[in-house]
Amino acid sequence: MxxxxxxxxxxxxxxxxxxxxxxxxxxxxxxxxxxxxxxxxxxxxxxxxxxxxxxxxxxxxxxxxxxxxxxxxxxxxxxxxxxxxxxxxxxxxxxxxxxxxxxxxxxNAGAIFSMDVADYAVGLLIDVLRRVSASDQYVRRGLWPRAGDYPLGSKLGGKAHWHCRK
Structure with missing residues (x-):
């Protein structure tokens, strides 16, 4: 039918x-x-x-x-x-x-959302490595005036090299 x-x-x-x-x-x-x-x-x-x-x-x-x-x-x-x-x-x-x-x-949905998922994953990676959300919460909790600047996370450099701070 x-x-x-x-x-x-x-x-x-x-x-x-x-x-x-x-x-x-x-x-x-x-x-x-x-x-x-x-x-x-x-x-x-x-x-x-x-x-x-x-x-x-x-x-x-x-x-x-x-x-x-x-x-x-x-x-x-x-x-x-x-x-x-x-x-x-x-x-x-x-x-x-x-x-x-x-x-x-x-x-099924197929690959319709693949580009969006990839963009979101890269955004989350930058957020975690640079600690953007964590620093936002630090400021919102009022810690900035009392404890000073929030340390940024690792910085990515180059096209294929990952630099990690210890």
């Missing part, structure tokens, strides 16, 4: 059901909630297995935030499932062979 087609008995005004295994970020939730009926088992009084059983016939898509496992028992509980989408770049938490066997498509 195509994503946009309506199953028997569904009114045109109903939104497709998407099962969430964990709470997504608020921005992500807002972006999806207008287009899809988001099923949030953590908000249900039903145990997880009974929640799945109650919604299994209508769940065509599963959104995985974090690294929640998608394995055979979960797939067994969702016989109408056709799509698994994960916000992670990796798919080690998803049984790809089992999804392929069942005709379930899997999509």
């Amino acid at each position: 195509a994503w946009g087609s309506e199953p028997q008995g569904r009114r045109e005004t109903e939104r497709p059901q998407v099962l969430l295994l964990r709470p997504p970020s608020s921005v992500f939730h807002e972006a999806l909630s207008g287009r899809f009926q988001l099923l949030r088992p953590w908000e249900s009084p039903l145990p997880f297995d009974r929640f799945l059983a109650a919604h299994a016939a209508g769940v065509r898509a599963l959104l995985v935030t974090g690294l929640a496992p998608v394995d055979g028992p979960l797939l067994d509980a969702l016989p109408a499932l056709r799509f698994v989408v994960t916000t992670s770049s990796g798919v080690n938490h998803i049984d790809l062979a089992e999804c392929a066997r069942r005709g379930i498509s899997v999509a």
